[in-house]
Amino acid sequence: MTHRVLIVDDEPNVVISLEFIMRKSGFETAVARNGDEALEAVERFRPDLVLLDAMMPRRDGYEVCQTLRGSGWDDLKIVMLTAKGRDTEVAKGLAVGADSYVTKPFSTRDLVTLVTSMLSGDE
Amino acid sequence: MRSLPGRATLAVAAVTAYVVAVGAGLTALLLSGTDEVAVGVLAVIASVGLVAGLTALLGRTARTVRRLTGDTGVIADANISHRLDAPTSGELEPLAAAVNRLAEARESAVAGAAEQAEAGRRDVEAERTRLAALMAQLTVAVVVCNREGRILLYNQAARSLVDDATLLGLGRSVFGVVDRGLVAHAYDRLRSGAEPPYTATTLHRDRQIRVQVTLVREPAPVGEEPGSGFVLVLEDLTRQVRAGDRRERVLRQLTEGTRASLGSIRAAAESVLEFAESTADERRRFLEIIRQEADVLGRRIEDLAAEPAALADDRLLTEIAGEDVLTIIRNELERSGTECAQQPLAGDLWLRADGHAVARALVHLATRLEESVGAGRLTLVLTTAGRHGQLDARWSGRAPLTSVVDGWLDAPLDEAGSSTAREVADRHGAEIWCGELDADTAYLRMLLPLAEGAERAAAAPSHVETTSRPEFYDFDLFTARPQPADLADQRLDEMAFTVFDTETTGLDPDGGDRIVSIGAVRVVNGRVLRQETFERLVQPGRTVPAASTVFHGITAEMVEGQPTIDEVLPAFARFCEDTVLVGHNVSFDLQFLKMAETSSGIELDQPALDTLLLHAALHPDHEDHTLEAIANRLGVSVVGRHTALGDALVTAEIFVGLCTLLRRRGIVTLGAALTASRSTFRARVDEKLYRG
Numbered sequence: 001m002t003h004r005v006l007i008v009d010d011e012p013n014v015v016i017s018l019e020f021i022m023r024k025s026g027f028e029t030a031v032a033r034n035g036d037e038a039l040e041a042v043e044r045f046r047p048d049l050v051l052l053d054a055m056m057p058r059r060d061g062y063e064v065c066q067t068l069r070g071s072g073w074d075d076l077k078i079v080m081l082t083a084k085g086r087d088t089e090v091a092k093g094l095a096v097g098a099d100s101y102v103t104k105p106f107s108t109r110d111l112v113t114l115v116t117s118m119l120s121g122d123e
Numbered sequence: 124m125r126s127l128p129g130r131a132t133l134a135v136a137a138v139t140a141y142v143v144a145v146g147a148g149l150t151a152l153l154l155s156g157t158d159e160v161a162v163g164v165l166a167v168i169a170s171v172g173l174v175a176g177l178t179a180l181l182g183r184t185a186r187t188v189r190r191l192t193g194d195t196g197v198i199a200d201a202n203i204s205h206r207l208d209a210p211t212s213g214e215l216e217p218l219a220a221a222v223n224r225l226a227e228a229r230e231s232a233v234a235g236a237a238e239q240a241e242a243g244r245r246d247v248e249a250e251r252t253r254l255a256a257l258m259a260q261l262t263v264a265v266v267v268c269n270r271e272g273r274i275l276l277y278n279q280a281a282r283s284l285v286d287d288a289t290l291l292g293l294g295r296s297v298f299g300v301v302d303r304g305l306v307a308h309a310y311d312r313l314r315s316g317a318e319p320p321y322t323a324t325t326l327h328r329d330r331q332i333r334v335q336v337t338l339v340r341e342p343a344p345v346g347e348e349p350g351s352g353f354v355l356v357l358e359d360l361t362r363q364v365r366a367g368d369r370r371e372r373v374l375r376q377l378t379e380g381t382r383a384s385l386g387s388i389r390a391a392a393e394s395v396l397e398f399a400e401s402t403a404d405e406r407r408r409f410l411e412i413i414r415q416e417a418d419v420l421g422r423r424i425e426d427l428a429a430e431p432a433a434l435a436d437d438r439l440l441t442e443i444a445g446e447d448v449l450t451i452i453r454n455e456l457e458r459s460g461t462e463c464a465q466q467p468l469a470g471d472l473w474l475r476a477d478g479h480a481v482a483r484a485l486v487h488l489a490t491r492l493e494e495s496v497g498a499g500r501l502t503l504v505l506t507t508a509g510r511h512g513q514l515d516a517r518w519s520g521r522a523p524l525t526s527v528v529d530g531w532l533d534a535p536l537d538e539a540g541s542s543t544a545r546e547v548a549d550r551h552g553a554e555i556w557c558g559e560l561d562a563d564t565a566y567l568r569m570l571l572p573l574a575e576g577a578e579r580a581a582a583a584p585s586h587v588e589t590t591s592r593p594e595f596y597d598f599d600l601f602t603a604r605p606q607p608a609d610l611a612d613q614r615l616d617e618m619a620f621t622v623f624d625t626e627t628t629g630l631d632p633d634g635g636d637r638i639v640s641i642g643a644v645r646v647v648n649g650r651v652l653r654q655e656t657f658e659r660l661v662q663p664g665r666t667v668p669a670a671s672t673v674f675h676g677i678t679a680e681m682v683e684g685q686p687t688i689d690e691v692l693p694a695f696a697r698f699c700e701d702t703v704l705v706g707h708n709v710s711f712d713l714q715f716l717k718m719a720e721t722s723s724g725i726e727l728d729q730p731a732l733d734t735l736l737l738h739a740a741l742h743p744d745h746e747d748h749t750l751e752a753i754a755n756r757l758g759v760s761v762v763g764r765h766t767a768l769g770d771a772l773v774t775a776e777i778f779v780g781l782c783t784l785l786r787r788r789g790i791v792t793l794g795a796a797l798t799a800s801r802s803t804f805r806a807r808v809d810e811k812l813y814r815g
Contacts, residue, residue: 059526060525060526060529063525066524066525085425085428087509087510087511088552088553089554091554091570092554092556096556103428105417105421
């Protein structure tokens with residue numbers, strides 16, 4: 001079964017790369033460009049994992065995370081991708097329901113390893 | 124009273140003689156013509172008796188007058204409680220009674236005045252105690268000086284700010300701690316009308332100190348120039364300055380480093396794009412460069428993020444006990460009408476925070492919570508979470524969305540619109556958000572920085588000892604008269620002394636005995652300053668004989684690794700700067716110090732007074748001039764004897780007592796005291812009693 005990964009980020013440049021490497025790693029992907037789109041995409045695309053940028057216009061990543069956890073998406077894996085790297089921000093991300101927190105810039109190879117291992121538990 | 128029967132007897136005798144004489148005259152009259160010779164003899168006897176009786180009576184009266192005069196003198200000059208005996212002769216009795224009434228009235232007036240004076244003294248003492256307690260509690264360092272820069276008052280914080288606490292002492296010059304030029308400049312500026320306080324920074328050892336100078340005016344008698352001193356408020360800015368320096372360095376690295384990396388990336392990218400004819404290998408090399416430089420940039424940011432303090436401006440944050448933060452918040456919440464409870468703190472937790480700003484932010488958010496999700500009663504929970512203190516306000520109900528909370532964070536905290544909760548959070552490097560613990564409990568969470576361990580200990584409030592309050596002030600120095608240029612003319616009760624004692628390996632410095640410890644205490648203006656002491660163990664550079672250990676309790680192990688006398692003497696010299704040395708049998712200690720002076724190149728050239736010689740000068744007839752004997756005589760309690768500091772303290776108390784006795788003998792100046800000592804010394808050498 002092919003795992004589905006939803007990429008949520010408002011920066012097109014990073015989305016291009018993320019989409020590319022996730023596809024090349026064998027995942028089915030979809031893209032959302034802000035928080036509102038993300039919530040719709042989750043309902044429509046029903047991903048196994050969301051790569052979620054924390055800072056976005058309209059509904060930031062924290063709120064998307066909080067909303068998803070509050071509306072029954074408890075098993076959905078959420079990896080927050082963010083340029084906010086302070087440990088208080090990491091704590092906040094994990095507190096609102098993220099499973100993992102990756103700060104930009106990140107190594108694409110490490111990200112693929114992380115996503116793969118998080119999803120392998122699902123098999 | 125002894126004279127009463129005497130006086131009565133005399134009076135009786137005189138009256139008897141008179142009666143006899145009158146009786147004799149009458150008899151002579153009755154028997155006239157029968158025995159004239161016998162009558163004549165009787166008449167002579169009677170006359171002589173009468174004259175003798177009257178003379179005795181008049182002599183007694185004169186003596187009574189003399190006695191009354193003497194006794195009145197006693198009342199006037201010596202003993203106000205003395206009273207006159209009532210004389211029996213009628214004329215003097217009312218006089219004596221009147222004198223006694225006068226004495227009575229005067230005694231009660233004097234007693235009243237003394238009582239008033241005592242009450243006044245108690246009031247002043249109470250004021251001073253309050254002042255000392257207040258000063259001790261202040262976390263900023265405060266030093267008050269007279270015009271010459273002599274220290275009149277300082278507090279605990281000042282003591283801990285100054286590296287070498289011996290530099291800070293009552294009567295010492297403050298310029299050992301603060302640059303003289305700075306204070307002089309501040310003085311001039313403030314006197315010419317500059318707005319106080321005058322603020323400047325100075326360097327104390329390797330620390331940046333901010334100094335604020337304010338002038339103090341002392342009222343002076345009419346016609347005299349008002350004495351003005353100054354108050355220094357000192358603050359150690361080293362931490363802030365270092366943080367500022369670090370911020371600057373980080374920012375510079377960030378800008379310079381980023382420019383460099385971006386330069387490489389841009390050059391590499393343009394090379395690939397603009398030179399289409401490049402080979403696959405060449406293109407690969409350029410891409411590799413881009414990735415490497417991106418890596419460098421990423422690492423730089425990581426380093427920065429790992430040190431949040433480098434970028435946080437934490438000047439307004441202080442170390443504060445978690446308990447105190449909770450109390451402040453609870454008070455603020457309750458004042459704004461929000462009901463709240465508090466979970467007990469588990470263990471010791473210290474934050475680096477601005478407690479009031481945090482409280483204000485929380486009150487602001489609590490009000491919004493109540494409006495939006497009906498959070499009524501809040502429970503405050505403060506715990507440790509990693510490197511942070513996690514402050515929760517919890518309530519029964521649901522949490523609002525983060526975007527809603529974010530909106531509150533950006534709203535001004537009050538009508539003045541001065542700051543926002545986000546600004547408060549940013550100042551703490553903190554995050555604030557809402558979440559849910561379970562289906563029933565929601566929270567508003569604030570992650571605040573924990574205080575660093577060392578600072579926590581330093582910030583612990585020092586408890587003011589009420590039993591033995593340290594003497595951190597001496598306002599008599601404010602009005603101190605200018606000192607005579609010649610040291611010998613200075614008054615003993617207006618001088619600074621260093622009373623010291625040494626413990627040694629034995630009694631013979633020439634035979635190789637050495638100092639193992641030095642203890643000293645300062646005496647200023649006739650007061651023993653028990654908190655201004657000096658105490659050092661000294662490595663003697665030889666064995667410590669067990670025989671000497673019996674006396675001073677210092678063993679070879681105790682002095683091992685201690686500084687040598689060559690290292691201790693400079694510190695001791697600094698401690699006694701501008702003071703006169705005092706010791707008991709001081710020449711003994713001075714011999715040992717002299718040896719060290721040669722080797723260390725430090726010279727103690729101030730005069731020295733000897734309590735043994737001073738005591739001998741006052742009491743040449745006493746045989747026993749040991750410290751214990753003198754202490755007993757003067758009522759000084761002997762505690763901790765045979766440690767250098769213990770003996771120095773006892774000697775200091777004795778010295779202060781001796782100064783009072785010397786003053787009564789008219790020995791007021793240092794010169795007079797030295798002369799008295801010298802003559803005693805010679806007398807004692809002659810008697811071969813002096814062991815030095």
